[in-house]
Amino acid sequence: MPRPQDARLQGQVRQFLNALERERRLSANTIHAYRRDLRQLIEFANDKGISDWSLLSIRQARFFPAKLHQHGLSGRSIQRMLSACRAFYRFLLKQGGAEVNPFAGIAAPKYPKKLPQTLSVDELSELLEQHDSSILSLRDHAMLELFYSSGLRLSELASLNDTSIDFQQNQIIVVGKGNKQRIVLVGRKAVAALTAWLTRRHELVKPQNLAKPQNDTQPENALFVNQNGTRLSVRGIQYRLNQWAKAKGLGRRLHPHMLRHSFASHILESSGDLRAVQEMLGHSDIGSTQIYTHLDFQHLAKVYDNAHPRARKSSK
Template sequence: MDLLTDRIDAFIDHLAAERQLSGHTLSNYRRDLDRIAAHLDNNGHSDWNRLDAPLLRQFIAHQHREGISGRTLQRRLSACRTFFHYLIREGLAGTNPAVGISAPKSGKPLPKTLDADQLGQLLDQNSDDPLVVRDLAMLELLYSSGLRLAELVSLDINSVDLREANLRVTGKGRKTRQLPVGRKATAALERWLDCRDQLADYGERALFVSQQGQRLSPRSVQARLARWGQQNGLQERLHPHRVRHSFASHLLESSGDLRAVQELLGHADISTTQIYTHLDFQHLADVYDNAHPRAKKQR
């Protein structure tokens, strides 16, 4: 098993140095490859060259029977393909066993969103507590600019220009984009910056900091938002990506401009953004079912 994990360690170091992937992405690669390595080890093999297509298909079939989604299995196959491209390049493998293997398909769930009233209940609050002021600024910015969690926590003070009401963010693939910041988000950020020094360590550049004065971690943001959702009576867990989904859905519903939403979200492919057209249609379908005289649902 040591040789298997040593190869994974070297690959992760390669991804971090040459492709500058985020810590979250690197963790996913490691987790997926560790599972394949464990399957290889359980079959009595300690060399990645012993992983062939039949053994890899066996792994995928076993995972599928365990209830792992097709989307997750496709990600694991993608990690395996990328890993073997690296091994072949380094002269450590001769063939790529993942080429030509597909995961079982599974339905793609629509992202869940918050409606405008729910967001209003979350955001229209006042407090002098620096932690509450910080959380409200984070929520406003997530909804105003459609940020990913990793993009939010990576922001520095100089990432935001409140006078021009915009921010510069680094997204996936180290690509930067400039985003507008809404009026209420700007006001929330001004309130946070007025009290940020009460928490931040001297010289700390991060826009959002923890009680310990250092850059806020993704896990802490997730925990704070989940707490906010519970306190405000949301039935389902509130998480940063749900706010991003709400931003995209509401903007597309109002503007109908798919290309603009794609640019704001930082999607490389417009097909990723098209999921929100399905959300919009579902909203229209619900209105139709509840309002049309010949389609009203029985109550």
């Protein structure tokens, strides 16, 4: 049985998570990540004998990431956890549950930023080459083309409905992080692939296949459906993409974000317009988009090494 102070600490965390879900409408995965990170903060508070969040001192808050680092947690994970702690204390300040935010200004240990993995244009051309005419191949081809054409997140693709696409304007309305909507352009080849899929989609979405209660007569409105005629899950999309990566001989796992990263880096290489890429990706902070400038620099460095007379290696 939890101690009274444990129940109080957990109760305020629960209120915070409920507020995130209700007011900011964050995804279930994001809420789960906050819950997991704050569970470690609760354990830390219990170890220190803290009975109320207002009693956690700045000194103790500074010791928290140090302890996590000693236990082998990566700098990236500690940074994420500190972000959750700061957000929680901002909530407590508004609710009158604390007078200061002890985590304000505390930095995580520095860590080397990993550059996002991308596919080359040749790899993408091979991957996106027209598949056979089976209904599942048409569906998968449409998913791959749309991923690369529009730079969608996996959750955004999975949540699309059959009415999300405006074929007159060649664009879709996407609901991204924080329930924010944005309009995304769809390329010519993606439009063609989507059109081909939608002419066959009805073969899977049949009344006898709808996994819905009998008193619910609403048809399935998901853009991409599975063999049972219901919305294709995030895991289902990941599985199908990896199946195509194997079939095409890519020699590595194909994470959906690789298509999003490839979209961003290829657009930036061609245009050099970082702000446009930020808008297309739906990044609220351009700092999140700037990682692609490193990829663009790598590309330019390769071009320089291969093209400049003073940079080329001697063939002797």
